[in-house]
Amino acid sequence: MDAANILRNRGLRVTKIRVAILEALGEGLQALPYGDLQKKLSQFxxxxxYRTLLALIDKGLIHKALEENNESYYALCSDCTSNLHNHNHVHFKCxxxxxxxxxxISKEVGLSIPEIVIDSIEITxxxxxxxxxLTH
Amino acid sequence: MDAANILRNRGLRVTKIRVAILEALGEGLQALPYGDLQKKLSQFxxxxxYRTLLALIDKGLIHKALEENNESYYALCSDCTSNLHNHNHVHFKCxxxxxxxxxxISKEVGLSIPEIVIDSIEITxxxxxxxxxLTH
DNA sequence: ATCTTTTATGCAACATTGTTGCGTTTATGT
DNA sequence: ACATAAACGCAACAATGTTGCATAAAAGAT
Structure with missing residues (x-):
């Protein structure tokens, strides 16, 4: 499914920047930091x-993979809906x-600690x- | 051991702000965001x-517990040395x-994925x- | 206690990212 | 093609990170 239809399916209007961001994140199937997105999309x-990222996150199309050194990394969602971000995966940084x-990963990472309730776990x-x- | 001696042991000069930061982080034994530190230490x-945090991190006295919403949370290290930050623990946010x-936690979280080499894992x-x- | 030297601090300045308001432009259904 | 709701671009400001440099303070020597 192309970017335009993905957007329509989530009730979002099809605009240039939304398509551009989805395509930018789709290219390498890897997360991109905000700075890279800004360079790639310098015409916007x-x-x-900023607001497009918010909208796409809100509709479950992308997610913030991690924050590091004051840069937020964004990536496509694989199986999130408008209502629920479902990220049972590990974020890996080289x-x-x-x-x-x-x-x-298939493996569930469970964690249980007395006296507190854990709702979600993020692993980086x-x-x-x-x-x-290969190159080294 | 008091803050002054902790600093001397790591080869750091004892200054007001270093003592103040160590004491601020030591109070509740919890991580504080940069903004809170700045409010608490508004006389500096x-x-x-900023530079004090870098110095304390460098010497293994504190660590960046997590970054979220563009705020870095800092916490005391429990068993790090000047040479090695050793954080086999989970960061928990309420x-x-x-x-x-x-x-x-005692439990080691292992993770193994084909084709890549994993050096460290962070869990939030x-x-x-x-x-x-208790209050709800 | 004073001096000297090394180091830390405070100030100014600038970069990046996040964030909001508002007028203008665009996407979409009629 | 038109109307309208939504999105966009610009201006503006806040917070944090970061560096250079002159001044002040810490630590060891005298």
């Missing part, structure tokens, strides 16, 4: 990028090339990605 | 707080009161803390 106003990707792993392993 | 310059604490859990469970 910064505010528009220390070599700084790329961030969502790793879909760091290491070396497959591409960088 | 913003730049000084959705009710927004407090962040380090939970020291969200839910309701013991204090908020």
């Amino acid at each position: 106003d910064r505010t528009t990028i 220390n070599e090339c700084s790329s961030v990707q969502c790793l879909h 792993a760091k290491g070396t990605c497959s591409t960088c392993l | 310059d913003r730049t000084t707080i 959705n009710e009161c927004s407090s962040v604490q380090c939970l020291h 859990a969200k839910g309701t803390c013991s204090t908020c469970l």
Whole structure:
């Protein structure tokens, strides 16, 4: 399904920047920091990028993969709905090339601690990605 | 051991702001966002707080517990050295009161994924803390 | 206690990102 | 093509991060 139809299905109007952001995030199937998005989409106003990201997050099309060094990384959602973001996956950042990707793992990571109630767990792993392993 | 001696042991000069930050983070044994530190330490310059945090992180006395909504949360280290930050713990954020604490768990969270090498894993859990469970 | 030297601090300045208001433009159904 | 609700672009401001540099303070030597 192309970006335009994805947007229509979530009740969002089809605009250039929305299509552009979905395509930008879809290219490498990896998370991009805000700064990269701004460079890629320099023909659009910064505010528009900001509000578009909010809208796409709100409708469950993208998610904030991680925040690091004051940069937010955004990635496509694989199985979120307008009502529920469902991220049972690990965010992996490569220390070599700084790329961030969502790793879909089967294993559930459970965690139980007395006296507190845990609703959700976020896991961020760091290491070396497959591409960088090959080149070094 | 008091803040002054902790600083001397890591080869850091004992200054007002360093003592103040260590004491601020030591009070509730919980992580504080940068903004809170700045309010608490308003008699000091913003730049000084910034550089002091860097110095304390560098020497393994404090660590950045998490970044969320463009706020960095800082907490005391329990067993880090000048050479190695060793954080085998979970960062827990309460959705009710927004407090962040380090939970020291015994369980090791292992994760293995083909084709990549994982060096470290960070876990952030969200839910309701013991204090908020009692009051609701 | 004073001096010296190294280090830390405060101030100014600028970059980046987040955020809101508002007038103008655009997307979509009629 | 038109009307209208929504999105966009611009201006403006806040918060945090970051650096350079002159001044002040800490630690060891005298």
